[in-house]
Amino acid sequence: MISLAYRDIGNSFGRYLFTGIGIGLLIGVTLTIAGVFRGMVEDGRALLKVADADIWVVQQNTLGPFAEPSSLPDDFYRGLLALPGVDRARNVAYLTLEIGSDTQRVRVMLQGIDPDTFLSNIIAGRPLSRSHYELVVDQRSGFQIGDTIKIHRHEYRVVGITEGVRSPSGDPMVFLPLKDAQEIQFLKDNDALYRDRKKLRDNPQLNPPNNPQLIDAVEQSLFSNHRVNAILLTTRAGFDPDQIAADIEKWLRVTAYTKTQMEQILIGNLIATGSRQIGMFLAILTIVTAAIIALTVYSMTQTKLKEIAVLKLIGTSNFLISRMILLEALGLGLIGFLSGKLAVTYWAPLFPKHVVLLMDDTLRALVLTLIICVLASIAGIRSALKVPPSSAIGG
Amino acid sequence: MNVEQQSATMPAIQVENLSKTFGKGESAVTVLKDINMQVAGGEVVGLLGPSGSGKTTLLQCLGAVIDPDVGRITFGGETLFNDGWKQQDRRALRRDHIGFIFQRPYLIPFMDATENVAFLPMLQGKSNKQAYQRAHDLLELLDVAHRADAHIEQLSGGEQQRVAIARALANNPPVILADEPTAPLDSQRALTVMKLLHEMAQKSSAAIIVVTHDENIIPLFKRLYRLRDGILHEELQQAD
Known part of the structure; x- marks a missing residue:
């Protein structure tokens, strides 16, 4: 059986590839932001590791x-x-x-x-x-x-x-x-020191004429x-x-923190605001990526509604038509994911902040991308299935 | 058996007392009223009528795209509709019994010429080898085999129309429904396409019903059906 998705992609491969790469850049940005967050956590942990302390005593x-x-x-x-x-x-x-x-x-x-x-x-x-x-x-x-x-x-x-x-x-x-x-x-700096010393020496209470050692002691202390x-x-x-x-x-x-408590302060409290902010960015980017994939798949379907009507008229099953749209959406997601992953691998070291790319995050992004593609293809599949085969007849 | 003999024994398509009404109550419009027609295998008949006369509706009913209200449709002796479709899967019915030719070729742009033709036999469950062989034979029959691997946009208008006719024949249907196949063509090309349809009807023994407004090709039909206000009239004429 001829693969409709494979043939359709092959027919406009350049456009398809560039659309995938465009989505990939978005996925790359999403992965980078996740990497920045992981970097913050890793930096906090590395700091504690280098400190090699069981207890932190502070003011x-x-x-x-x-x-x-x-x-x-x-x-x-x-x-x-x-x-x-x-x-x-x-x-x-x-x-x-x-x-x-x-x-x-x-x-x-x-x-x-x-x-x-x-x-x-x-x-x-x-x-x-x-x-x-x-x-x-x-x-x-x-x-x-x-x-x-x-x-x-x-x-x-x-x-x-x-x-x-x-x-x-x-x-x-x-x-x-x-x-x-x-x-x-x-x-x-020397000027500041000179001004401060002059101010002290001009104060008769700190620099009495009968006690020249007092001003030396005060300066030593300050x-x-x-x-x-x-x-x-x-x-x-x-x-x-x-x-x-x-x-x-x-x-x-004084206050004393164990290593666990200090880790909570460093990673839980200190990074909490940053992580919430990054979480918001991630959520927005995920929604934007999903919307772009959905719109792309939907518009790809819209451009061939007449062909879909003809396919239905000559007896092509809904399953084959839905599979075409779904596979095209998944292909778009895979190209996007691979190009995004490639991009982030190359640009992460250029970031001034530490960007940590974890395999777990990468796999999560892949699964999420594929889920988004499946959901995004629903709109396209629905519009394709709604096309009446009769629309191929009668101009 | 020649066409006349075949026609005398069993029509490829027979329509009896077919009616179709859109809407209900006061707004109901009866588009087709007690339609009776029969077309023999190998015969090409014209279906004429002014806009809104019900030509497209009749074609859609015969093509199992919309449901007639009452009547009987028989293809090659097999009753497919008798106040209701015998087969629930209308898509499979179309795939196995009907060929379609449209105003424009409407070939699938992401397939080459061979694939456009081979796809239908594949849908019928034929092996890839059988399907491609069938496509190759048909393209050769229609004199476009040399363009078999060409993509649709690389084909001329005439070549596209030939590939579309090959596709309509690919499932070896008893009936081919052609919806104004010469509408976008100049008169010379229109005549060429009609000549081709007649040839194919003869070679494949398929009954071809051609909906048309084209005055130039009307003399090519031996038999014509005219639809007016939902009523079908048969006319015989001396074909050129």
Whole structure:
């Protein structure tokens, strides 16, 4: 038996192919948006993995450094180390800023860590080993080992490269010694320092003539930073992190989150708005794609109503006619899906945000596309089946 | 058996007391009133009448496209309609018993010439080989075999009409209904098509009913049916 769909597609293959590719670009955009969402989730998880902490200690009643400002004294970790079950305590400081040369500026999240901290995602070079002026950068920042990057007044040398370590907002992560991070957080330019110092020295209460040491002490206090954003704890085996976190909150008047709670904050709360927005985009794009496939299939059917009437008149069954329309719709969906998948595979790396293409999402998109095609073909099939064979007779 | 003898024994199509009314009550319009006609195998008859006289309705009734109200339709001795269709699947009835030729060829544009002809035997359940062989034979008979692989848009108007006639013959029907097949053609081509229909009727023993307004081809019919206000009148004439 001659395949009506195959012959019809073959007869206007160019138009059919380009229509499929057009739909494919829409499917590609839909897959990309799903990939951006997956990227946000993966970035959040990668951040937690790199932190390698069982408990996050942050400023009381805050959600931690990624959601709210959090500040703790950098010697607070000593008290935490004294708690039963706490194996290790590490200070960390986070700040987001643009770094690089005048021609290549990259927005990054700086993470200040103790130089001896183990970094699991290093793919080239080495971890930080000195207390100052070294960087380990994520490969997505574009910097290479040996690059010298100026941040404010100091120059830093790139000594290592990590892979897949980004902030929850998708900026590549850059590790530097904690003391440098603390300095950068509060560092002012020379003019600002001069103005602030002058203001202090002009204040007779802070700079009395009979006590010249007082102003030095005040300046020392104001122009140095001894605060961190969070303290990361590793617990000993056999101890319950929930219990330890509860004890910390009870006795030390700070807030402590377990890894699960921090994951909920990072992925559940922080990305929630983004995911709802992306969900809306996905829903709209799905509807638009469905409408375009439906309209395309419908108009393809409309252009051959006379032929369909003739086919019916000479005895072609409704099944054969419906199968033709359905197969054409499915073919359109398959061309669309394949070209969309191909497009997204090539353009995803060009996006500034991390785009993660999961096989599950791809399969879901394929199934959804085929379902849309089946539903979209219904309108075309209905209009074809309504055509009376008598319309072929009598002009 | 020649055409005259066949006609004398069993008509290819016989219509008795066929009526069709559209609408109900005061708005009812009787389009066909007690139509009686018979056409022998191999015979080509003309069906004439002014616009609105019921020609298309009669053709649609004979083609099992719409339902007559009452009457009897017999194809080759087999009663297909007797105040109701004997066969529920009207599409299968058309496929197995009737060939159609339209004002325009209305060939399926996404098939080539052979496929347009072979499709009907395939619908009847013939194997691809049998169907293509039948198509090839018919295209040869109609002198378009050299265009067998051509797509429809590559065929001239005359070639398309020949392929359409081949399609109408593909299922070997006892009856072919032709709805103004010469309407879009100039007089010379119209005469050629009519000559072809007569030849095919002779070769296939099919009865061909040709609906026409074309004064040029009317002299080609030995027998004519004229429809006026739903009533069918038979006329005999000396064909050219």
